[in-house]
Ligand SMILES: Cc1cc2nc3c(=O)[nH]c(=O)nc-3n(C[C@H](O)[C@H](O)[C@H](O)COP(=O)(O)O)c2cc1C
Ligand code: SF4
């Protein structure tokens with residue numbers, strides 16, 4: 154039987170038990186057990202209030218945990234679970250599904266270098282190597298290859314702390330890392346947000362690989 | 364000035380940064396259609412305009428937007444509208460540009476589409492990587508609430524609409540509409556079995572209209588100017604303009620808005636500037652990485668429309684052209700493509716989970732000199748066995764382009780297999796066969 158009781162509809166497997174979070178309170182940590190910082194709790198409560206069903210806030214809540222602790226720490230996940238009234242295991246399973254949510258400690262600066270088709274064609278692998286080399290041994294930096302970031306117009310490109318830069322020369326990796334260390338603005342000339350529309354410039358694709 | 368070969372409707376005034384603000388948008392006539400439709404139009408009138416316009420979905424499948432909206436049952440139950448802003452298919456970056464430059468056009472489109480669907484709650488599901496664009500949307504949504512275009516009792520018409528910008532967290536599969544619903548319900552983003560289709564039973568079990576960013580961005584102009592006006596652009600079966608993302612081996616990668624049906628050559632050579640110095644175009648994906656590649660000879664002189672691409676055995680998909688020039692090795696391109704789908708497979712069904720896995724391993728063997736000639740046929744048969752046998756289309760999305768590459772460039776595969784280096788020692792061979800789970804950054 155489907156959940157909304159219409160016998161003419163096939164059973165929606167997505168709505169069957171096992172895939173939905175535990176509805177019983179067993180295993181849900183109590184708030185007083187988890188020592189959740191007030192701002193985090195308020196933030197998650199505010200997020201839950203945006204949805205008809207509070208569980209919809211699980212990804213946003215995990216983002217909030219990651220923002221607070223740098224990654225989705227087991228403690229942070231327990232705190233979010235207590236606020237959301239779901240089990241920590243449930244949130245853990247959600248967090249582990251998504252590439253941007255980290256269930257292990259990572260550096261505070263996150264650099265995702267695209268190595269997908271269009272970036273690969275224009276030097277994405279070399280750019281990733283350059284970032285890896287420039288950040289080598291420094292735990293503040295988390296450098297990873299990534300799938301298409303939706304900015305193939307500026308290939309090869311990277312997302313640095315959730316902002317897009319490209320087209321990048323391999324040599325600019327070291328410059329970007331130095332700027333991050335010095336707390337300076339990162340590669341302002343390569344900031345995607347400042348680019349004009351391709352059709353409005355004489356040579357929009359100019360730069361790396363051109 | 365834009366190139367005269369462009370026809371900017373969705374990207375009109377997009378060069379003006381003020382367009383991002385509600386004042387700027389209204390300065391160009393924005394929200395007038397929302398005001399008129401909320402005050403004067405009935406659900407059926409809006410629906411009819413959308414159906415008559417022939418607007419086809421811009422997210423991949425090309426299904427009639429108006430028809431899909433008309434599938435939603437009528438009644439008192441809660442209904443939902445989801446804007447698909449997951450845009451994660453390699454080669455696609457048009458929605459990013461549309462949201463970044465003209466967020467209010469999308470919000471107005473969502474509000475009007477919500478009238479057609481009788482939805483009281485709308486969501487924009489945006490990929491988590493688009494953080495800058497999500498910030499822009501958040502600000503624009505706040506402005507629209509402030510101005511009374513969203514919320515309860517909109518413009519005192521007793522109509523309500525809540526709009527939430529929901530950020531994903533990095534998973535291509537969440538672009539698949541039913542996986543998107545699961546993700547939005549707070550679960551892991553696994554696709555659901557269809558039917559029931561989301562129009563009947565979607566978010567929270569309620570009827571749900573799901574459309575792409577570009578599809579919804581078209582709505583204000585269609586309702587403002589009428590279906591006939593919209594049909595004045597494009598072809599009979601592909602009306603309207605399309606923002607086409609062009610990338611890879613061209614001089615001027617970027618988004619160009621054109622009438623559907625213009626010669627593909629005009630897009631690749633005219634607007635995107637053709638191949639770089641001293642190179643030639645070998646092949647291209649006409650509709651993102653999921654579309655079967657066309658050779659230059661097959662594809663360049665086709666009109667860029669849904670029907671022409673389908674007739675050529677490929678598809679217009681999301682409208683993203685990726686150009687491979689003569690320096691790109693097709694077997695390596697096939698491997699890059701397969702790795703993406705392997706990484707993004709949600710693992711729920713076997714043909715996709717195992718098929719993407721084995722395809723990657725076999726292609727790796729080929730480019731590493733570990734394959735036997737038989738493997739080429741095995742790769743082809745694996746692709747054939749994936750197609751049509753998966754729960755969602757992700758499996759097919761690898762099998763179609765990879766299958767086409769093997770079929771159309773068999774000689775290149777044979778060459779790369781023959782030319783691959785000396786035999787490997789056992790340890791390396793084992794590594795090549797088993798492969799590290801995460802091989803993304805590994806050079807091939
Ligand atoms: C694996 C997969 C990924 C998809 N990703 C997207 C996406 O990122 N954006 C999108 O609009 N549609 C995507 N789609 C298509 C959606 O399932 C759906 O057809 C579309 O959002 C409907 O909107 P439209 O009719 O306006 O095109 C994807 C489909 C599949 C199978
Ligand atoms: S086809 Fe792939 S992505 Fe789609 S449900 Fe099956 S395993 Fe998951």
Ligand code: FES
Pocket residue numbers: 267268269270271272273300301302303304305306308310453454455
């Ligand atoms: S391939 Fe790198 S952003 Fe799309």
